[in-house]
Amino acid sequence: MGSHFFLPKPSNLSFYNALLQECLESSDLQTGKMLHTNILKSGFLSQIFLTNRLIQLYFKREDSHDARKLFDEMPQRDSFTWNIMIAGYVRSKDIIEARKIFYGNVWRNDISWNTIIRGYVQEGEGSIALHLFNQMIIQGLKPTHFAVSSVLRACAGLSWLKTGKLLHGLSYRFGLEGNVVVCTSLIDMYCKCRELTNACHIFNRMPERNIVSWNAILSGYSQNSLGEDCFRMFIEMLEFGLKPDHITFAVLLSSTAALANLVQGKQLHGFIAKSQFGSDVYVETALIDVYAKCGSVDNARQVFNSMTKQNTVSWSSMVIAYAQNGYGKEAISLFEEMLNSGFKPDAITFVGVLMACSHSGLVDEGCSYFDIMQRVHGIEPDKTHYTSLVDLFGRAGYLKEAVELINRMPVKPDAAIWGALLGACRVHRDPELGQLAASKVFELEPQNASAHMLLCHIYSECGNWDDAAKLRAKMKNLGIKKDPGYSWIEVDNVVHRFVADDDSHPRIDEINIALKKLIEQIEHIGYVFYPSSPFNHKIEEGRESYHSEKLAIAFGLISTPTEKTIRIMKNLRVCGDCHNTIKFISQLSGREIIVRDHQRLPVLKKNLQHIQVAATLFCQCLMLLIRDKDHSMILFRSSSAPINNVETDFKCLNYMDLPLQKELLPVVPQMKHSYQQPHVEAQFGLLYSGRMQLS
């Protein structure tokens, strides 16, 4: 580049044009500026298209000031100049200036319209975007896929299903039926409005699909918690010969996180690390979330530390990873670090921060963060923030303050807010207030099973058997069923599911014996049986009846090596006695035990079969990815080149699983501490991320 530059005066414009083009592509402002000087000297500045390129370059370097200067000084402009200015301001998120240019534009054409519409969509101003879209049509311009996709995106962002459908119909009249871009936008819009049937309909009838369309439908499944279908579609996509890109992997990871499958997550991580998509902020953030959802905070932090680029979302994800897993202090200090590093927190970051305060009982800190959120960061608290605040007060025992807060909050309290109060009432044994909170939940959500169960527990824990029985009867009348409690554990690639009183497991006798012995042993070190309700513990036919999580843990203990972490999933909340028992078992056996319940992991409420099917499908995905030579070429850096035998199936899987894991993710050190150690205690935060607490 430099040597070209010192050539004598170029004799033609195309030479400068080509050089500037190159600067634009490499964002090389320095050379651009030198060229600028040269252009001035040679009197070529009057050539509009050269200055246009220069303006673009300034905008690309986020220097809208100098871009504007150049624009103002131009003796002559063309339609490109004006459009570049609009696009430049849209890029730098300055919609005010973009608008001024748009209205002052004498050369206004359909591209100007498309750009300004896009700008308002980006601002979240869907109504304005739609208004402009209307204006554009009134002016007699026929919208193309550019404008239509933009307004569809606005509908997707705001869940405007009606308008979206209207645009769907309209797009046919504009002759855009079957247009890839429009169809993809429609798929996305329907998915974001939770109308998957329509989305699939369009997808299936598209005359042409590309990776963007596939990603749209994959993310649709993922966002609607249909992990199975997401993997199934991904397999189909590979079979169609499409190559996944970094966005595909971000989506797959998000599905894996929702399924809280650590093995899957690690395998994908291994695969991605060897691919060219390992250093994408979205992919890495999704990975943090996978580990966080699986309770592996250390691995989440490793990913976070390894990132070369950070943004608000990646910081928030790590803050939330700590908060969700019970590491309140770490979450808060990371948040402070985030502020010191100059990253701007958003509404979601503060959900994490408040959650962290709630976990660690930091009431004053929580209040002050709530205050700072509005005053310093200008974020209006929404219902989720108020829910966190009620939870914070309630859990710390400030029930009065929680009620006062509900009464004076500017938003209308919803079922979640009253539910948080209800949970606090259970912890702090306040049946009167609990009854009030429950009645409010019932008004809003008459079928809310967990609120009924909570109130039921409150009654029975206070010895009020009558009301407890009445409530049970009411639930039966209303057809509210309590799901049976399932717990499951994976041992040697087999998922073992347990239900209380279910004798079907082949090793059930061993399990019962082991449990009985364990309980005797932990009684010696201080464990006391403490039923939180009569439904909690039954003795039938003279034999103990254990909750499913106890069965699963006992099975884990007798069937896995002593250094292995025991990971249990449960579809319901864990009861107080089980929580306590597990802590003692962990102390006694020196094993790390991680139990995930459905709190913030809604997939666990679903039928276990779905999860197993998803796991099977995932394995197929992985095999296909590894086997396909073509994909390997894209996905693997040539320097790594460790996979010579991509065809020899299982070796590859082992390869992904073992050596790569060791290299990338040092095994989490075994927990030898007693349960009083903060780390272990924090792991149990998983059990009680919500409403129960041991007295």
Next chain:
DNA sequence: CTAGGGTTAG
């Protein structure tokens, strides 16, 4: 000069 798909909470 304009366009569609991604990560975090509830």
